[in-house]
Structure formats: structure tokens, C-alpha cells
Amino acid sequence: MAASTDPAQRTDLSGLVKAYDVRGLVPEQWDESTAELFGAAFVQVTGARALLTGHDMRASSPGLARAFARGAVAQGADVTETGLCSTDQLYYASGALDLPGAMFTASHNPARYNGIKLCRAGAAPVGQDSGLAEIRALVERWTDAGGPPRPAGRTGTVTHHDTLEEYARHLRTLVDLTGIRPLKVVVDAGNGMGGHTVPTVLAGLPLDVVPMYFELDGSFPNHEANPLDPANIVDLQARVRAEQADLGLAFDGDADRCFVVDERGEPVSPSAITALVASRELARRPGATVLHNLITSRTVPEVISELGGTPVRTRVGHSFIKAEMARTGAVFGGEHSAHYYFADFWNADTGMLAALHVLAALGGQQGPLSELTRGFDRYTASGEINSTVEDPADRLSAVRAAWSGRPDVTLDTLDGLTVNGPDWWFNLRPSNTEPLLRLNAEARDPRTMRELRDGVLALVRRAEERTEGSA
Numbered sequence: 142m143a144a145s146t147d148p149a150q151r152t153d154l155s156g157l158v159k160a161y162d163v164r165g166l167v168p169e170q171w172d173e174s175t176a177e178l179f180g181a182a183f184v185q186v187t188g189a190r191a192l193l194t195g196h197d198m199r200a201s202s203p204g205l206a207r208a209f210a211r212g213a214v215a216q217g218a219d220v221t222e223t224g225l226c227s228t229d230q231l232y233y234a235s236g237a238l239d240l241p242g243a244m245f246t247a248s249h250n251p252a253r254y255n256g257i258k259l260c261r262a263g264a265a266p267v268g269q270d271s272g273l274a275e276i277r278a279l280v281e282r283w284t285d286a287g288g289p290p291r292p293a294g295r296t297g298t299v300t301h302h303d304t305l306e307e308y309a310r311h312l313r314t315l316v317d318l319t320g321i322r323p324l325k326v327v328v329d330a331g332n333g334m335g336g337h338t339v340p341t342v343l344a345g346l347p348l349d350v351v352p353m354y355f356e357l358d359g360s361f362p363n364h365e366a367n368p369l370d371p372a373n374i375v376d377l378q379a380r381v382r383a384e385q386a387d388l389g390l391a392f393d394g395d396a397d398r399c400f401v402v403d404e405r406g407e408p409v410s411p412s413a414i415t416a417l418v419a420s421r422e423l424a425r426r427p428g429a430t431v432l433h434n435l436i437t438s439r440t441v442p443e444v445i446s447e448l449g450g451t452p453v454r455t456r457v458g459h460s461f462i463k464a465e466m467a468r469t470g471a472v473f474g475g476e477h478s479a480h481y482y483f484a485d486f487w488n489a490d491t492g493m494l495a496a497l498h499v500l501a502a503l504g505g506q507q508g509p510l511s512e513l514t515r516g517f518d519r520y521t522a523s524g525e526i527n528s529t530v531e532d533p534a535d536r537l538s539a540v541r542a543a544w545s546g547r548p549d550v551t552l553d554t555l556d557g558l559t560v561n562g563p564d565w566w567f568n569l570r571p572s573n574t575e576p577l578l579r580l581n582a583e584a585r586d587p588r589t590m591r592e593l594r595d596g597v598l599a600l601v602r603r604a605e606e607r608t609e610g611s612a
Contacts, residue, residue, distance in 0.1 A: 152284040158277040160573045161268045161460050164247055164256035167201045171255075173208035175280065179257060180212025180243070181289045182279035186272050187261060189241045191219040191297075195231040196245035197334050197395050199359030201255050206245045209257070214297035216289070222301050225357070226308075227334040227396035229491035232264040233308040236487035239263060246334075246395040249367035252360045258395075264487040265467075268460035309342045315485050316497040318346055321504025327351040327389040327402075329377040331366035332358040335392030342493055348500070351384055353377065366394035369478060371408070378406035388503060388510050390496050398479040399492030401499055403510040409518075412438035415475025416445075416517035418498045422473040423450045432465055432474030432482070434458075435556055436568055436581045440519045441475065456556040457570070463488050477525075477581070521590040523567075523582040528601045533571040533578050536601050540569055543600055565593055569601070 157165040163179065165171050183189065194210055196202035210220040223234055228244050235242040239262045247254035259267035259276075267273050283289045326348055330336035336355030343350055353376065354363045364373045368391035381389040381402050389402035401409040412433075419431045419441065430451045433441040442452035455465045455474070459482075462474050466488035474482035481495035482488055503510050530536050537558055544550055544560045551561045557570025557579075565584035572579060578601055584590035 150285075152281040154277050154281055158273060161266070161273075161458060162256050162258045164250065164254060166253050167205070167255045173204050175284070176205040176208040176245075176257075177212035178280045178283050178289065179276065180209035180214075181216050182212075182276045182283070183209075183241070183243065183259060184213050184216040184218045185279060185289070186275045187241055187267075189213075189218050189262075191221070191240055193221045193223055193231065193234050193238065193240050193242040194245070195223040195226040195228075195234070195242065197227075197247075197359070198225065198332070198337070198357035199245075199247065199252065199255055202245045202359070205255060205257075206243070209243055209245070210299055212289075214299060215291060217292055217294045217297050219297045220299045222299060223304050224301065225334070225337055226304065227338045227493070228258055229397045229486070229489065229493060230304060230308045230334075230338060231258075232260065232397075232487065232489040232491065233311060234302075234304045235260050235262060235264040236489065237304075237307065237311065244395070248395045248397070249365065249369070249393045251365065260489075264489040266460040266463045268458075271460065305338065305341050308338070309344075312342055312491070312494055312497060315483070315494060316501050318497065318501050318504070321347060321501060322507070323347045323349065324388070324500065324504050325349040325351065325384060325386040326500070327353060327377060327380045327384055327386045328355075329353040329368075329374070329380075329389065329391040330355045330396070331368070331373070331392060331394065332356055332361050332363060333366040333392060333394035334396040338396055338493060339392070342497075346500075347504070351380065351386065353380060361394075366392075368393055368398070368400035374400060374402060374408065377402055378408075382406040388499070390499075392492060393479075397490055397492055399481075399496045400479050401496075401510075403514065405511055407511065409510065409514050410438065410522065411475065411477055411479040412441055412522075413514045413517040414479070414495060414499065415481065416441050417502060417514060418475065418481060418495055419445055419450065419473055420448055420517075421498055421502060423448045426472050429473075430469045430471040432462055432469070432471045434462065434474075434476045435559055436477040436525075437475060438477075438518075438520050438522060438583060439566065440517055443519070444517060454555070459490055462490075520583045520585055521587045523580065523590060523594045526580045526594070526598065527572075528578045528580065528598065529576060530578055530601060531576065533576060536578055537569060537571070539603075540597060540600050565589055567593055567597055569597065 196206040231244040445452040567582035
């Protein structure tokens with residue numbers, strides 16, 4: 142079928158292809174035929190002669206992964222299907238086997254969503270600036286043309302390789318858990334891929350593991366697999382208290398992020414975990430560079446500097462952090478969203494490895510987790526607050542104008558707008574895909590944080606309030 146010449150009828154995948162991955166509703170936004178085109182386009186853009194696929198437990202994931210493989214094979218690439226796996230397990234396979242990969246998951250999104258996280262050999266990220274835009278353009282063109290041209294060369298092959306045991310062994314070589322004291326740990330897998338990986342990774346350790354929602358079920362019958370939302374860790378908090386456990390761990394749907402709850406059932410902020418893991422990495426490699434995105438607590442760069450390391454501040458987003466990891470030679474990086482990146486893991490993010498560090502740190506001393514992390518939690522944070530606004534750029538300009546020129550205040554635009562004061566800061570940045578502004582604020586004490594948060598929100602939402610009042 143010939144490509145449409147009417148621009149109004151041409152395929153537009155801007156709502157499906159995001160800054161870092163593919164993510165959308167199945168089948169409304171994409172289906173197996175689209176996945177097959179993505180497989181062909183991935184081979185065309187990357188030049189891959191062999192690649193890996195993996196998938197999570199969603200009902201649509203196996204079919205989408207097989208369709209992607211069909212598209213890749215038709216372009217002459219050999220495909221190794223790793224089957225059910227976590228996203229960081231796919232990254233392990235990409236690094237260990239030195240192959241590009243495609244992971245089929247929508248992470249923490251609801252059941253009707255699915256997506257693809259793509260990487261080059263060695264788990265190097267594929268984002269808008271590193272191939273994803275070109276892949277999208279090809280898929281759009283081929284959708285309108287009725288499919289990709291079939292190459293004259295060979296057709297690829299499909300083989301199968303389960304990497305779970307290898308992945309678990311590799312992680313256990315990176316953290317020394319021998320000799321830790323016995324710990325009781327509650328793990329909430331949220332019916333996601335943590336239920337697949339945790340039993341193998343933690344097998345044989347001096348741990349009394351209390352499992353919650355380990356059954357793989359992409360309909361998420363108990364709660365959304367998004368521990369960033371406080372509502373989704375309520376069950377874990379209650380179970381930690383009831384079991385008198387030493388800690389709790391919660392994984393998101395594809396198990397690449399890990400959230401931690403202390404022995405009181407209180408959440409431990411991802412910033413505190415970043416500082417804790419950074420301290421362990423710097424003990425092994427004194428003077429090393431550690432990355433933190435600009436929304437992590439100010440505690441993080443303070444701790445890194447106090448321990449003789451070099452803190453480097455980055456934009457939000459895994460493709461930016463992975464690129465900076467490679468550029469700076471950093472040993473570790475952390476984000477406010479509980480993504481943790483390790484040089485020993487091909488600069489990729491793995492919540493499971495961060496969890497092993499927490500277990501090793503806690504089990505290597507006698508105090509409770511709340512005491513261990515107290516020094517890594519020096520400020521009061523607002524958490525991320527979203528505001529829907531008609532004109533994000535206009536509201537950003539208004540906030541910038543309000544804070545410009547004040548004494549002892551600095552502004553930067555690394556990612557949105559960051560305003561720094563002597564003992565406080567806030568960042569306001571636009572969403573990549575929605576008319577939203579995202580606010581994160583932090584101060585030395587709760588009262589200052591509340592005043593800062595409320596003052597910024599008043600400026601952000603002022604135009605919308607006037608509009609509503611005049612309606």
C-alpha cells in the first residue's frame with residue numbers, strides 16, 4: 142500500500158513514543174502489528190545483527206515480545222528470547238552477553254498499558270537523542286506504507302535463554318552478604334516481577350523473607366505496582382509492624398525500582414538510600430564520583446563531599462544519568478524516584494542491587510534501620526506536586542521573575558528552574574508529555590518548607606484560579 146500523501150492522515154506516534162521509551166494503551170494506541178514494526182525499525186536504526194527480548198507478567202507482554210522478534214528476524218537479526226524477567230535482569234543480559242535488548246513492560250502503569258524499554262549492547266540507553274526518534278519515524282512511515290521493505294539477505298533465528306540464575310549470581314558477587322546478622326524482611330512485589338526475581342536472588346541468605354503479593358498478575362489485584370504513591374505501601378507498612386520485621390522492601394511492576402520501609406513501618410526516602418549506598422561505594426573507591434539528579438535531597442551531595450567523593454548533579458531521567466555515568470566515570474548514581482545506577486552493572490539501574498546494599502549495611506551492624514539512615518535525612522521535603530496549567534512556560538517565567546535578584550538566592554535552568562537559598566531549594570519543571578508543572582521543594586525545617594512550597598504553588602496556580610473565577 143502506498144504511503145498517504147495527506148498529512149492529516151499520516152500516523153503520529155508522539156503519544157506513544159516518550160522521551161525514554163515506548164508506553165501506551167493496548168490495543169488502543171498500539172498492538173502486535175505495531176510491535177512487529179518496532180522490531181524491524183530497531184534493527185534498521187541500530188544495525189543489530191543479534192538482540193535480546195524480555196517481558197513482564199502483563200497479559201499482552203508475551204505476544205508483543207514475540208511480534209517484535211518477528212519484525213527483527215525478518216530484517217535478518219537473530220533474537221534470543223529471555224522470557225519472563227525484570228527490567229534490570231534484561232539489562233544484565235544485555236551487558237553480560239553484549240547484545241542490544243528490548244524489554245516489554247509498562248513498569249508501574251495500570252494493566253491496560255504496555256511499553257518497550259530499549260537498549261544497545263552493554264545496556265546503553267536508547268532515548269529520543271540516541272535512536273528512539275529515528276525508530277519512531279520509521280514505524281510511522283512503515284505504518285502508512287503497509288510495512289517495511291523486506292531485505293534480500295537471510296532471515297534471522299529465534300532461540301531461548303533464561304538468565305535468572307546468572308543474574309542472581311552476578312548481583313551476589315557485587316555485594317558481600319556473608320556474615321550479616323539474621324534479618325526479617327517483608328517484601329511486597331505488588332504482583333510484579335519482584336515475585337519472580339526475589340526468591341532466587343535472596344535464596345540462601347540469613348534472611349527470614351515474608352512475601353507479599355508474589356503471584357505474577359498483570360491485572361494488579363491488590364494495589365498498583367507503584368510504590369512512589371504512598372497509598373501503595375500501606376499494606377507493607379502494616380505488615381512490617383505486625384511481623385516486627387527489621388525492614389520492608391517494595392518493588393514496582395518491572396522490579397527495576399526498590400522502595401524501603403524501616404522497622405517502624407516508616408518510608409525511607411530514596412535520597413537517604415542514595416546517600417547510604419553512596420557511602421558504601423565510596424568506602425570501596427575513595428574519591429570517586431557519584432551522581433545525583435537535581436531533585437534528590439541536598440543531603441546527598443553533602444554526604445558525598447563529606448566522605449571525600451565528588452558529587453555531580455544531573456537532569457532527571459535515566460538516559461541522562463546513564464550518559465553522565467559513562468562521561469564522568471561515576472561509580473554510582475541515584476534519583477528521587479528510586480532508580481539506582483551502578484558502574485558495576487553497566488551503568489544501568491537496578492533496584493535489586495540497591496536492596497542488597499541496604500541489607501548488607503543493616504546486617505553488618507546491630508542498630509535498627511531508622512538509626513542507620515538518620516544521618517542521611519537532614520531536610521524536610523515536599524515530595525513531587527503536580528499542577529495542571531494552561532501555559533507552563535508562562536508560569537515558569539512568572540516564578541523566575543519573582544525570585545530573580547533576591548539576595549543569597551541563585552537560579553539555574555539545568556532541568557526546568559531550580560532556585561537555591563541558604564538552607565532551602567525548589568525545582569519547578571515541565572512534564573515532557575502533559576501540560577503539567579512538577580514542583581519539588583526542600584528546606585532545613587518543616588515550617589520553611591511549607592512556606593516555600595505554598596508560595597511557589599500560589600504563583601504557579603494563580604493564572605488558573607483567575608480563569609476559573611471568571612468563568
